Amino acid sequence: MSKILIIEDEIAIADLEKDYLELSGFEVEIETAGDTGLLRALQQDFDLIVLDLMLPVLDGFEVCRRIREEKNVPILMVSAKKDDIDKIRGLGLGADDYMTKPFSPSELVARVKAHMARYERLTSSHQKVNDIVEIRGLKIDKTARRVWINGEEKAFTTKEFDLLTFLAENPNHVFTKEELFREIWDMDSIGDIATVTVHIKKIREKVEMDTAHPQYIETIWGVGYRFKV
Secondary structure, three states: OOEEEEEOOOHHHHHHHHHHHHHOOOEEEEEOOHHHHHHHHHHOOOOEEEEEOOOOOOOHHHHHHHHHHHOOOOEEEEEOOOOHHHHHHHHHOOOOEEEEOOOOHHHHHHHHHHHHHHHHHHHOOOOOOOOEEEEOOEEEEOOOOEEEEOOEEEOOOHHHHHHHHHHHOOOOOOEEHHHHHHHHHOOOOOOOOHHHHHHHHHHHHHHOOOOOOOOOEEEEOOOEEEEOO
16 A cells, blocks of 8 residues: 655644545555654655645755655645745755645545656566667666766656656657646646746756757747757
């Protein structure tokens, strides 16, 4: 049974999320403070973490940053804050998704299932051995989920790796942000595509010599993005 950790200081919300996730077949644990949630996330193995932004002791940003330093577990950040800057910051620190409160429990369950299903597929043992993509100094090892640029290895989060690989495997095709969101996150964008923009920015910072004049991922203004070959 897949295990989920909820780090949420509002007990009523945490209990509601727990009930719906357990009804969907997940094993769920709850922590109500940032420091205890971080400790548990690092010491135990969870298949996904639902992380609130506003927490006592340590906020969700810091918890996310420190988890991501050591683990690649999917992180779904939730918050009552609706500002794009908070979404961008959370995603930039390594969160895989961002949901704004209030949201329906069924939407939470749907997103949890989508993230976990994709993560399980990508980390399953039946992937091809030495499945490599190489383009002009960029090397992507799909089996080991590792990336090198001109011989130097770069660290990527789960979604950054997925997005880069998808674009590299579909060169010269222009994808809209909505299309990329559906492909990588396995769900509709529901009008929120800041996730894609932030992940493209983070990828460029790691693979491009000059982010203002990218040689790999090109912005097609008014449309979306294209991987150049």
